[in-house]
Amino acid sequence: MKNITLMLNGKKETIYFEEGDTLLYVLRDRMGLTGTKFGCGYGVCGACTVVVSGEAVRSCKVLFKTLEGANILTIEGLANGKKLHPIQQAFVDANAVQCGFCTPGIVMELYALFSKEPDVSNDRLKEVLSKHLCRCTGYESIFNAAKLVQKNESYAKQDKKDFERAAKLAREYMKE
Numbered sequence: 001m002k003n004i005t006l007m008l009n010g011k012k013e014t015i016y017f018e019e020g021d022t023l024l025y026v027l028r029d030r031m032g033l034t035g036t037k038f039g040c041g042y043g044v045c046g047a048c049t050v051v052v053s054g055e056a057v058r059s060c061k062v063l064f065k066t067l068e069g070a071n072i073l074t075i076e077g078l079a080n081g082k083k084l085h086p087i088q089q090a091f092v093d094a095n096a097v098q099c100g101f102c103t104p105g106i107v108m109e110l111y112a113l114f115s116k117e118p119d120v121s122n123d124r125l126k127e128v129l130s131k132h133l134c135r136c137t138g139y140e141s142i143f144n145a146a147k148l149v150q151k152n153e154s155y156a157k158q159d160k161k162d163f164e165r166a167a168k169l170a171r172e173y174m175k176e
Contacts, residue, residue, distance in 0.1 A: 004068040009033075009077025017064045024048045024059035027074060035075035035104045039133075046132035049105035050074050056112035075104035078111065087111055087149050094145035098136035106132050110146055118150070125150075 001016045008015070008031070017026055027033045027050070036059055039047030043058035050059045051073040078085040084092065087107050097103050106129065113120060113128050120128075125146055134142065 002065065004065070006067050006069060007071040009072070009074060015064075019065065021064045022060055023050070023052075023057075023062040023064050023067065023072070026064045027059060027072075033074050033076050037101055037104060039102070039105075044133070045102070046105045046109065047102050049108045049132070051108050051112045054112060054115060056109045073108070073111070075108060078107065085111075086152070087114070087145075090148040090152070091142075091145045094141050094148050096138060096141035096145035098134065098138040098141075102132055102134045102136075106134075106142060110149065114149060120150070122147075 001018060003014050003016045005012065005014045007013070015026060015030065017030070021030075024036060024038060027036050028038065036050055037047035038060070039045035041060050043061040046058065048059040049056050051057070052062065052067065053071050079088060085107075087110050091097055091103060091107065109128060109132065113125075117124070126143065129139065129142060129146065
């Protein structure tokens with residue numbers, strides 16, 4: 001077994017892994033973070049999306065050994081205790097959760113998107129959401145939730161603050 005040190009949901013962690021382990025496998029089976037879903041296993045459906053150093057990635061396609069020093073955020077690290085993150089709350093408010101299987105991946109995709117592009121266009125928003133397969137076919141409510149996030153400036157501003165704070169913490173911890 002090998003190990004690497006990285007930031008996981010705001011905490012510095014040293015994690016052991018086998019050579020061919022994917023990020024998805026380590027998150028779910030070693031770390032018990034089951035909010036990240038195993039969907040297609042080929043990076044197509046988006047259910048396993050997490051944020052790695054500010055980018056939304058399909059965790060089933062990322063070899064864990066490539067993540068030394070990375071800052072990883074999963075759906076478990078998004079809420080503040082029992083208080084939902086504004087993106088999560090927008091999904092509740094817009095009734096966009098359907099069965100919930102694909103929801104964590106979509107929320108993480110939107111987190112990464114709004115952290116960089118809080119004023120994203122409708123076309124760009126649809127393009128990003130089209131990367132996720134929802135079998136409940138609830139795309140309209142998902143789009144409405146995303147627009148609700150964008151409409152409420154505090155949602156987008158909070159995302160940017162969270163991202164900047166996490167990036168700063170990651171830089172500080174990794175210098176130790």
